[in-house]
Amino acid sequence: MKPAERKNVLSHLKVREAMRRLTVHLPRDASLEKAARFTIKYKVNALLVTGQDLEPVGVVSKTDLMGAYYAEMPLEAPVESVMMAPPLFCRMEDSLESALESMRTGRVHRLFVLGDDSPEAVGVLANPDIVGLLYRYCHRCEKSIIRSRSAGPDKSFADRFKVAEVMTPSVQAHRRDESLTQVMEGLSAHRLGAVLITDEAGLPVGVLSKTDLIMAYKHGIPTTTRAEAVMHAPVTTCDQEDPLALAVHKMIFSDVYRLFVHRDNPQNIVGVLSLTDAARIRSGSCRACMSSRIQVESAS
Incomplete structure (x- = not known):
């Protein structure tokens, strides 16, 4: 039996126990320069892109910024020109096991966490959080x-x-x-x-x-x-x-x-x-x- 198939410590833990309660976000018209600066300043691998009412509309990751660099896009270009949409979410009461599976099937390294009664993201869950x-x-x-x-x-x-x-x-x-x-x-x-x-x-x-x-x-x-x-x-x-x-x-x-x-x-x-x-x-x-x-x- 593979290790991931055995009962493990994630079986009874919830997203809320591992998530970070700080979500770094930018408006969709923010510049790529600001996105690059925020990923470095806050030591995050991705930023949530939001609309006028702070509703999540996309994600801009280090991979997206690297692609912009490779394409020699101007730093003044808006983040919405390279963001991936829609963001992938989980809930605070979801199990860590199901969240990890969602990341695997979605081929992403993080999920944004939605609040119970709000469309706004209240946190983020990434592989380093689970390992921590x-x-x-x-x-x-x-x-x-x-x-x-x-x-x-x-x-x-x-x-x-x-x-x-x-x-x-x-x-x-x-x-x-x-x-x-x-x-x-x-x-x-x-x-x-x-x-x-x-x-x-x-x-x-x-x-x-x-x-x-x-x-x-x-x-x-x-x-x-x-x-x-x-x-x-x-x-x-x-x-x-x-x-x-x-x-x-x-x-x-x-x-x-x-x-x-x-x-x-x-x-x-x-x-x-x-x-x-x-x-x-x-x-x-x-x-x-x-x-x-x-x-x-x-x-x-």
């Missing part, structure tokens, strides 16, 4: 490897997920001398949030994300610019044999959405682990992470 909630439960669990790591892992409990079981076992990479246009084509073709940047020998030297590209767009950097001029370094990695819980811990406290996974040597990158990958497991760290083992009320 799972992490808090895992941290409270008596068998948590995070709580026990100072005294060594619990050898009697060997059914923990390892990074290798959850990661995407392939890596999209671009050379540091390739243009931003080429990198954006790779990101779009493979539906990725970031790519590895390598030197001429194929060794990792940095990472280039959609956030980096949006900052370049906002500052008027030409799309013909070399990737190494915009990338960030060093590459944040983990070993494929690391427990998933420790990898998630590293992402949360390093404020990153993904880790590049190495085998033995940090220069030998063999995969990528994202918060989206972790959310799909529907568990804090192990196959036995069921609601019956956890005090649900403690994280409310």
Whole structure:
């Protein structure tokens, strides 16, 4: 039986327990420059676009802004020219399990949350929010490897997920001398949030994300610019044999959405682990992470 098919900690939790109650929104006539500025300022991957009465009419994501950059659209253009519509919603009392399934079938990474008696969005639920909630439960669990790591892992409990079981076992990479246009084509073709940047020998030297590209767009950097001029370094990695819980811990406290996974040597990158990958497991760290083992009320 696959891990996602087992009873898991998401089975009895509601959207309201994981959602963020701040929704960043813009009017449909706001500029792309303002949208780029807001995604950076508020550290969000998407903005809700609203009409005159604050009713939700669309979503503009980092992917949409990257597309505008690739097309060399002027920053003064309105967000409605690139937004996706309609937005996808859930309700506060929906189960996290059903919300995660809606994201999977809709091929999106977030749902906006509607209030009970209002057409306005009262929050947003994204994969990092779900992983953060799972992490808090895992941290409270008596068998948590995070709580026990100072005294060594619990050898009697060997059914923990390892990074290798959850990661995407392939890596999209671009050379540091390739243009931003080429990198954006790779990101779009493979539906990725970031790519590895390598030197001429194929060794990792940095990472280039959609956030980096949006900052370049906002500052008027030409799309013909070399990737190494915009990338960030060093590459944040983990070993494929690391427990998933420790990898998630590293992402949360390093404020990153993904880790590049190495085998033995940090220069030998063999995969990528994202918060989206972790959310799909529907568990804090192990196959036995069921609601019956956890005090649900403690994280409310």
